[in-house]
Amino acid sequence: MNTRALSKTDALVKALLVGASSVSVLVVALVLFFLLKEAVPFLSDSGRSTLFSTRWTPVSFQQEVYGILPLLSGSLLVTAIASTIAVPAGIGGAIYIAELAHPIEREILKPVIEVLAGIPSVVLGFFGLVVVAPLVKQVLGLPSGLTALTGALVLALMALPTVISISEDAIRAVPGTYKEASLALGAGELETIFKVVVPAALPGISAAVLLGIGRVIGETMAVMMVTGNAALLTLSPTESIRTITATIAAEMGEVPFGGTHYHALFLLGAILMLSTFSFNMAAMYAIRKAESK
Amino acid sequence: MVNALAWMKEEDPPSNPAKNRRGPMVEIRDLSVYYGDTQALHGVTMDIPDRQVTALIGPSGCGKSTLLRSLNRMNDITSNANTTGEILIQGQRILDPDTDVANLRKRVGMVFQKPNPFPKSIYDNVAFGPRVHGIRDKPALARVVEASLRRAALWNEVKDRLTDSAMTLSGGQQQRLCIARALAVGPDILLMDEPTSALDPAATFRIESLMDELRGDYTIVIVTHNMQQAARVSSLTGFLYEGRLIEFGDTKTIFTTPKESRTEDYITGRFG
Ligand SMILES: Nc1ncnc2c1ncn2[C@@H]1O[C@H](COP(=O)(O)OP(=O)(O)OP(=O)(O)O)[C@@H](O)[C@H]1O
Numbered sequence: 001m002n003t004r005a006l007s008k009t010d011a012l013v014k015a016l017l018v019g020a021s022s023v024s025v026l027v028v029a030l031v032l033f034f035l036l037k038e039a040v041p042f043l044s045d046s047g048r049s050t051l052f053s054t055r056w057t058p059v060s061f062q063q064e065v066y067g068i069l070p071l072l073s074g075s076l077l078v079t080a081i082a083s084t085i086a087v088p089a090g091i092g093g094a095i096y097i098a099e100l101a102h103p104i105e106r107e108i109l110k111p112v113i114e115v116l117a118g119i120p121s122v123v124l125g126f127f128g129l130v131v132v133a134p135l136v137k138q139v140l141g142l143p144s145g146l147t148a149l150t151g152a153l154v155l156a157l158m159a160l161p162t163v164i165s166i167s168e169d170a171i172r173a174v175p176g177t178y179k180e181a182s183l184a185l186g187a188g189e190l191e192t193i194f195k196v197v198v199p200a201a202l203p204g205i206s207a208a209v210l211l212g213i214g215r216v217i218g219e220t221m222a223v224m225m226v227t228g229n230a231a232l233l234t235l236s237p238t239e240s241i242r243t244i245t246a247t248i249a250a251e252m253g254e255v256p257f258g259g260t261h262y263h264a265l266f267l268l269g270a271i272l273m274l275s276t277f278s279f280n281m282a283a284m285y286a287i288r289k290a291e292s293k
Numbered sequence: 294m295v296n297a298l299a300w301m302k303e304e305d306p307p308s309n310p311a312k313n314r315r316g317p318m319v320e321i322r323d324l325s326v327y328y329g330d331t332q333a334l335h336g337v338t339m340d341i342p343d344r345q346v347t348a349l350i351g352p353s354g355c356g357k358s359t360l361l362r363s364l365n366r367m368n369d370i371t372s373n374a375n376t377t378g379e380i381l382i383q384g385q386r387i388l389d390p391d392t393d394v395a396n397l398r399k400r401v402g403m404v405f406q407k408p409n410p411f412p413k414s415i416y417d418n419v420a421f422g423p424r425v426h427g428i429r430d431k432p433a434l435a436r437v438v439e440a441s442l443r444r445a446a447l448w449n450e451v452k453d454r455l456t457d458s459a460m461t462l463s464g465g466q467q468q469r470l471c472i473a474r475a476l477a478v479g480p481d482i483l484l485m486d487e488p489t490s491a492l493d494p495a496a497t498f499r500i501e502s503l504m505d506e507l508r509g510d511y512t513i514v515i516v517t518h519n520m521q522q523a524a525r526v527s528s529l530t531g532f533l534y535e536g537r538l539i540e541f542g543d544t545k546t547i548f549t550t551p552k553e554s555r556t557e558d559y560i561t562g563r564f565g
């Protein structure tokens with residue numbers, strides 16, 4: 001009697017949970033479906049022949065060219081540089097705050113990082129324009145400060161709080177008994193941090209890195225404001241570039257509904273989504289492989 | 294400090310039966326430990342003999358762990374801990390500020406209450422200490438790992454799965470792994486703080502037999518809440534009460550004819 005009642009509520013709870021998780025899967029599927037629905041027509045359009053050209057000139061008096069290569073390279077370049085800065089700096093900062101900082105330092109640093117996390121990206125864009133861009137221009141002696149590097153610096157600043165606070169949580173969650181065991185074996189404090197605590201926190205740190213890089217890839221406003229937005233095919237950090245996100249944001253408002261350009265922008269969106277998706281999958285696979293070792 | 298001295302004058306100092314054995318491995322002299330304003334140990338003086346099992350018993354909060362953790366200076370990591378007095382290990386004053394703590398902890402291993410293997414492979418757990426102390430040579434490491442696991446009576450159970458995570462072992466196996474990990478750096482002394490309190494009777498029995506095998510080569514100090522365990526495994530027993538060493542002597546004597554009424558009350562379960 002009792003057990004039957006229990007199994008009934010069990011079934012109900014299970015159904016609710018299955019329902020909830022199906023909804024999220026469904027939403028992702030729907031987003032992808034409509035993205036693809038609007039993107040696919042481009043592939044049967046005459047514009048498709050220009051897809052791999054090195055120019056993106058969707059509005060032109062002569063010929064419209066929808067080359068995605070410069071946009072891809074722009075996004076890739078900015079993301080790569082920003083991650084190279086934000087990931088080590090973020091993990092290092094998290095280790096410092098969690099393990100080495102004096103309690104007073106921690107009291108100061110933590111709120112500062114939280115505030116940094118809360119700054120709207122447009123505001124960071126202003127900061128990039130007014131502070132970072134002139135600095136990059138001056139230090140590197142460039143004609144313009146609106147470069148891939150400037151964008152990457154602003155994005156790194158944006159990803160940093162995410163990487164720091166999630167990594168720090170992960171490091172602090174490592175049981176103190178691991179540390180005690182290591183110290184009791186005669187390991188030094190730094191040795192213990194790097195050989196025991198950080199490896200034990202690695203799954204959480206990886207999640208922090210993924211979220212941080214995810215923020216970098218998806219960011220639009222700030223990067224649009226400080227990279228100059230010239231759709232150049234380049235891998236030089238000191239050139240102006242244009243990212244996929246900035247392109248979509250800048251052009252979507254003015255594009256005629258249902259035209260080639262319109263479908264091309266949806267294709268860009270689909271490419272963006274698929275690349276973040278595969279990036280996440282690859283990272284997850286790498287983490288799992290590292291953990292099972 | 295003042296309290297401790299007053300007490301020392303009032304009553305007889307604890308007996309030191311260790312003197313007539315192989316000679317002390319550890320000499321503790323008037324050891325007091327403070328956590329901030331509270332004093333956890335009051336002038337403890339005792340000699341711990343070489344290659345014997347010494348048990349520390351007493352009610353919760355009486356300072357057993359504090360005493361144990363003084364011997365490998367693990368109290369150092371407690372920021373508000375303060376120690377006065379003297380501890381000599383093989384004649385060397387380990388409380389001196391210029392003591393090489395890493396080297397001290399290499400000589401004085403520790404096993405904790407809850408099995409705490411690292412979330413690494415079985416092999417890497419045992420190899421951790423030797424690596425910390427500079428062994429890089431792979432065959433040498435492998436030899437140390439095997440010898441330590443054999444010593445901890447775990448080798449046969451894990452020899453085919455050394456690369457598995459230590460977390461896949463049972464609680465009792467994990468605790469023997471922790472013993473192997475401690476043995477791998479070649480200590481003379483093994484401190485065990487309630488090493489079986491998280492284990493079932495069968496796993497407890499295995500650890501106790503292991504201690505029996507190890508006692509010929511290591512000086513073992515074990516903290517336990519289990520009177521039968523103290524009686525079974527140790528040759529000497531110290532009874533601590535409110536930070537003071539009330540009585541210290543042959544385990545048999547302590548358990549059959551204790552001098553102090555408080556010892557008797559505790560052993561017979563009248564308090565604590
Ligand atoms: N880090 C600390 N800060 C302040 N007081 C502490 C600290 N660690 C221990 N104490 C206090 O010191 C006294 C002795 O503690 P200790 O852990 O040595 O007792 P114990 O005999 O091992 O007890 P148990 O049997 O419960 O493990 C207790 O009163 C305890 O509250």
Ligand SMILES: [Mg+2]
Binds near residue numbers: 357486
């Ligand atoms: Mg204790």
